[in-house]
Structures are given as structure tokens and as C-alpha cells.
Amino acid sequence: MGAMVNSIDKDDRIPKEAKEILQSLATKWENVGDSTALQVIPLKGAMTNEVFEIKWPTSTGEVSRKVVVRIYGEGVEVFFDRDNEIRTFEYMSKNGQGPRLLGRFPNGRVEEFIHARTLSASDLRDPDISALIATKMKEFHDLEMPGPKDVVLWG
Numbered sequence: 676m677g678a679m680v681n682s683i684d685k686d687d688r689i690p691k692e693a694k695e696i697l698q699s700l701a702t703k704w705e706n707v708g709d710s711t712a713l714q715v716i717p718l719k720g721a722m723t724n725e726v727f728e729i730k731w732p733t734s735t736g737e738v739s740r741k742v743v744v745r746i747y748g749e750g751v752e753v754f755f756d757r758d759n760e761i762r763t764f765e766y767m768s769k770n771g772q773g774p775r776l777l778g779r780f781p782n783g784r785v786e787e788f789i790h791a792r793t794l795s796a797s798d799l800r801d802p803d804i805s806a807l808i809a810t811k812m813k814e815f816h817d818l819e820m821p822g823p824k825d826v827v828l829w830g
């Protein structure tokens with residue numbers, strides 16, 4: 676797990692431009708007591724990116740404010756177009772599909788943190804949950820996604 680740091684500037688895992696976005700976000704949130712008292716927690720499971728959960732304690736003692744910092748992996752441009760990816764992410768974000776985009780920096784982005792859990796097999800058998808999944812999938816598939824419509828796997 677990450678360690679509490681006294682200043683946003685002391686964690687060298689996060690690029691300077693991302694730190695500026697984080698500082699700006701935290702100062703806008705009324706319930707964050709100290710915008711520099713953040714915790715950086717590396718997340719696992721990303722294939723090409725470095726991903727961190729960033730959280731701040733709140734002045735009211737309630738659940739901490741959280742965001743995700745995603746730092747793009749190097750060399751993946753041979754597999755997909757990063758500009759198309761971010762354009763698609765922005766479009767999905769604006770249309771309520773997935774996390775909100777909170778900021779961009781040259782080699783990554785800051786996203787809303789969505790607290791969730793993986794659905795179990797019994798969850799998927801629940802008719803109410805299955806109906807909600809179907810509704811959300813329809814919303815997603817009804818979007819007119821930006822970018823090229825052709826698919827090239829091994830160009």
C-alpha cells in the first residue's frame with residue numbers, strides 16, 4: 676500500500692502536471708481539509724498503464740475523497756491509437772458511461788474513482804441485476820462513438 680505523504684510534491688511517482696490537477700481538484704472540494712495531505716496507493720491489474728488511487732482525508736471525518744491517476748504505458752501506440760482512446764473515453768465520460776474525466780496531462784489522465792465490486796455468479800443470476808446490466812449495455816451500444824469504425828488487429 677502507499678504511504679501518507681506530507682506534501683503533494685514529495686511523491687515522484689506522479690507527474691508534475693498530474694499533481695497540479697490533483698491540487699486544483701482538492702482545493703475546490705469543501706470537505707478536504709488539507710489538499711496536500713494525500714495518500715497514493717498503487718492499483719494492480721492494469722495491462723499497459725500505471726494506475727494509482729489518490730485519496731485525501733476529509734475535514735468532517737466522512738469517507739475520504741478519491742480519484743484515479745492513470746499514467747499511460749510506453750510503446751503501446753503500436754497496438755492502438757492513444758488519441759482515439761482518449762477521445763472515446765471523453766465521449767463516454769460526457770455520456771455517463773464509466774468514470775468522469777477530471778483532468779488530462781501529457782502522459783495520462785485523472786478520473787473519478789468509482790467504488791465498486793466485481794459481480795459474482797449469483798449476482799449475475801439475479802433478475803434485477805441482469806435487467807440493469809441489459810439496460811446499461813443498451814445505453815452503451817446506442818452511443819455514436821467518435822473515431823474510426825474499422826478494426827485493424829495486426830496492421
